[in-house]
Amino acid sequence: xxxxxxxxxxxxxxxxxxxxxxxxxxxxxxxxxxxxxxxxxxxxxxxxxxxxxxxxxxxxxxxxxxxxxxxxxxxxxxxxxxxxxxxxxxxxxxxxxxxxxxxxxxxxxxxxxxxxxxxxxxxxxxxxxxxxxxxxxxxxxxxxxxxxxxxxxxxxxxxxxxxxxxxxxxxxxxxxxxxxxxxxxxxxxxxxxxxxxxxxxxxxxxxxxxxxxxxxxxxxxxxxxx
Numbered sequence: 001x002x003x004x005x006x007x008x009x010x011x012x013x014x015x016x017x018x019x020x021x022x023x024x025x026x027x028x029x030x031x032x033x034x035x036x037x038x039x040x041x042x043x044x045x046x047x048x049x050x051x052x053x054x055x056x057x058x059x060x061x062x063x064x065x066x067x068x069x070x071x072x073x074x075x076x077x078x079x080x081x082x083x084x085x086x087x088x089x090x091x092x093x094x095x096x097x098x099x100x101x102x103x104x105x106x107x108x109x110x111x112x113x114x115x116x117x118x119x120x121x122x123x124x125x126x127x128x129x130x131x132x133x134x135x136x137x138x139x140x141x142x143x144x145x146x147x148x149x150x151x152x153x154x155x156x157x158x159x160x161x162x163x164x165x166x167x168x169x170x171x172x173x174x175x176x177x178x179x180x181x182x183x184x185x186x187x188x189x190x191x192x193x194x195x196x197x198x199x200x201x202x203x204x205x206x207x208x209x210x211x212x213x214x215x216x217x218x219x220x221x222x223x224x225x226x
Contacts, residue, residue: 018183019121019123019183019184019185021183021184021185022191024190024191025185025186025187025188025190026184026185027122027184027185027186028184030069030182032184033069033122033182033183033184034062034064034069034070034182036096036098036120036122036184037060037062037072037096037122037124038062039098040096040097040098040120040122041059041060041061041062041096042057042058042059042060042096043057043058043059043060043094043095043096043097043124044056044057044058044094044095045057045058045074045076045082045092045093045094045175046092046093046094046095047082047085047086047089047092047093047128048085048089048090049081049082049085049089050085054081054082054085055082056076056080056082058074058075058076059074059143059147060072060073060074060094060096061073061074061139061142061143061146063142068179069124069179069180069181069182070179071126071176071177071178071179072094072124072126072175072176072177072179073139073142073143073174073175073176073177074174074175074177075136075139075140075143075172075173075174075175076172076173076175077171077172078170078171078172078173079171083130083173083175086128086129086130086175087127087128087129087130089128090127091125091126091127091180092125092126092127092128092177093123093124093125094123094124094125094126094177095121095122095123095124096121096122096123096124097119097120097121098119098120098121098122098214099119099120099210099211099212099214099215099218100117100118100119100120100211100215101117101118101119101204101207101209101211101212101215102115102117103115103116103117103118103189103200104203107196107199107200107203108192108196108199108200109193109195109196109199116187117187118187118188118189118200118215119185119187120184120185120186120187120188120215120218121184121185122182122183122184122185123181123182123183123184124177124179124181124182125179125180125181125182125183126177126178126179126180126181127177127178127180128175128176128177129175129176129177129178130173130174130175131173131174131175131176132173132174135174136169136172136173136174137157137165137169139174139176140157140169140174141156141157144156144157186218186222188215188218188219188222189219197219200216200219201216201219201220204216204219
């Protein structure tokens with residue numbers, strides 16, 4: 001069941017969610033943006049509520065069927081007031097952050113330059129619907145299958161007694177967002193010389209954190225999301 005919480009006669013606001021990205025950092029390939037969401041699926045859901053901006057950190061499931069940008073699935077606690085205003089909020093925004101790291105100016109050939117931060121991010125905009133009943137159960141089943149697929153002994157909804165499952169689902173609501181726009185940034189020192197880029201890659205590998213190595217790999221192979 002999908003709930004319609006819009007109030008009769010109330011004008012639905014529509015916001016233009018634009019992600020600021022200089023042209024040389026812009027990532028527009030749908031398959032790359034979708035892969036980044038799959039790999040960094042713990043996102044931030046942002047919407048407009050009656051008392052201002054509302055935001056919740058949640059894991060998402062991206063489903064893509066056909067040539068479109070796809071849809072996002074998630075669930076919120078029923079105690080979280082954000083879900084009550086999602087359908088009348090107009091456009092909502094989900095933000096996904098990939099690897100990021102500090103880039104020291106000492107890594108460049110010219111030390112008179114300034115430090116910066118390299119990063120990867122995706123913004124997904126769309127309209128949200130609230131899901132309950134059988135559709136909520138289907139959502140939970142699909143999400144658990146997705147996130148349990150690497151487990152040696154995957155958990156499933158079938159492991160939960162029916163009475164316990166009914167009690168649990170009463171405390172949450174499902175969210176479905178039909179994506180209308182995907183925007184991405186891959187800031188990977190594209191504005192630097194080839195020599196500086198190689199120096200940045202070398203220093204990231206030497207520093208060696210998980211994000212450092214992921215960014216270095218992206219700089220070497222920018223078509224491969226990490």
